[in-house]
Amino acid sequence: MPELPEVETTLRGVSPHLVGHTIRELIVQERRLRWPVPDDLIEIEGAPILSGSRRGKYLLFTTARGTLLIHLGMSGSLRVLAPSLPWRKHDHVAFRLDSGMELRFHDPRRFGTIQWIKGSPSDHPLLKDLGPEPLSPDFSARHLYDLSRHRKSSVKALIMDSHSVVGVGNIYACEALFMAGIRPTLAAGKVSLPRFERLTSAIREVLAASIEMGGTTLRDFLNESGEPGYFKQTLRVYDREAQPCHTCGTPIKRIVQTNRSTFYCPKCQR
DNA sequence: ACGCAGGCCTGGGCGC
DNA sequence: TGCGCCCAGGCCTGCG
Numbered sequence: 001m002p003e004l005p006e007v008e009t010t011l012r013g014v015s016p017h018l019v020g021h022t023i024r025e026l027i028v029q030e031r032r033l034r035w036p037v038p039d040d041l042i043e044i045e046g047a048p049i050l051s052g053s054r055r056g057k058y059l060l061f062t063t064a065r066g067t068l069l070i071h072l073g074m075s076g077s078l079r080v081l082a083p084s085l086p087w088r089k090h091d092h093v094a095f096r097l098d099s100g101m102e103l104r105f106h107d108p109r110r111f112g113t114i115q116w117i118k119g120s121p122s123d124h125p126l127l128k129d130l131g132p133e134p135l136s137p138d139f140s141a142r143h144l145y146d147l148s149r150h151r152k153s154s155v156k157a158l159i160m161d162s163h164s165v166v167g168v169g170n171i172y173a174c175e176a177l178f179m180a181g182i183r184p185t186l187a188a189g190k191v192s193l194p195r196f197e198r199l200t201s202a203i204r205e206v207l208a209a210s211i212e213m214g215g216t217t218l219r220d221f222l223n224e225s226g227e228p229g230y231f232k233q234t235l236r237v238y239d240r241e242a243q244p245c246h247t248c249g250t251p252i253k254r255i256v257q258t259n260r261s262t263f264y265c266p267k268c269q270r
Numbered sequence: 271a272c273g274c275a276g277g278c279c280t281g282g283g284c285g286c
Numbered sequence: 287t288g289c290g291c292c293c294a295g296g297c298c299t300g301c302g
Contacts, residue, residue, distance in 0.1 A: 055275095072296090074295060079302065107280095110278080111297080151272090151273095162296095
C-alpha cells in the first residue's frame with residue numbers, strides 16, 4: 001500500500017501513541033525482512049521516544065540511544081492495538097508500550113525494513129544519498145533540470161530515482177506526468193525548464209492532495225481499515241489501460257519501463 | 271558513471 | 287477446484 005501519502009498517514013496515526021512513551025518490550029516473531037531485524041534493536045527497550053518523523057518513505061523514531069527506522073516496503077503496515085489481540089499471519093514484530101498498547105509491524109511480502117541506527121540518521125547508508133523532500137522548498141524545477149542534463153534515461157525514471165527526489169512511487173509518477181502533459185518515455189535530458197516547472201508543481205499537487213485524503217483514513221486508522229478508499233477515483237491514468245482519458249477520451253496506454261508499468265494518455269502527453 | 275534487469279517475498283486474479 | 291502464470295504501491299545490488 002505505501003506510497004508517500006500512506007507513509008505520512010501512518011506517521012500521523014502512530015506518532016501520538018509513541019512520542020513521549022517508552023517501549024517496554026520488543027517481540028520479534030520473524031526477523032527475516034528485507035534485511036534481518038538487528039539484534040541490537042533490543043536497546044530500544046526502556047528508551048523514551050522523543051520524536052517521530054519521515055524521510056522519503058522511511059519512518060524515523062528517535063530516542064536518546066538510537067533511532068528506530070521502519071520502511072514498509074510494498075506490503076507493510078503498522079497498527080497500534082491492544083496486545084491481547086491475536087497475531088495475524090505476517091505480523092512480524094511488536095513493540096510493547098508503557099501505555100499498555102503495542103505497535104505491530106505487519107508485512108506479507110517482507111520487503112519492509114526495521115533498523116536500529118546509532119549516530120546521526122542522515123549519515124546512515126539508506127538515508128545519506130536521498131534527494132530532497134518533494135514538499136520542501138529544496139525541491140525545484142531547477143534542481144531536476146540540472147540533474148537531468150545529458151541524462152538519456154526517461155523523465156519517469158528520473159522522478160522515480162530517490163537521488164532526484166524522494167517519495168515519488170510508480171502511481172504518482174504516472175499521475176504527475178499526466179498532470180504535466182509530459183510523455184513518460186521522454187528522455188529526461190530533453191525536458192525544458194518550463195516543463196520541469198509544471199512537473200514539480202504536479203508532483204507537489206498530487207502528493208499533497210493525496211495526503212489530504214489520507215486524512216480520511218486517519219480517523220479509523222487504528223481499526224486496521226487499511227486501504228484508503230479515495231484511491232481509485234482520483235487516479236487519472238494509473239491502472240486505467242484502454243479506458244478513455246478523462247480529458248480527451250483517447251484510450252490510456254500501458255507500457256513497461258524499467259520493469260514497471262507505465263500508464264499515459266498518448267494524446268495529452270507529448 | 272550510468273542505466274537497467276534481477277531479485278527479494280507473498281497473495282490475488284486470471285485462463286485453462 | 288486446482289494449477290500455473292502474471293502482476294503488484296519499493297529499492298538495493300550487481301552486471302554490462
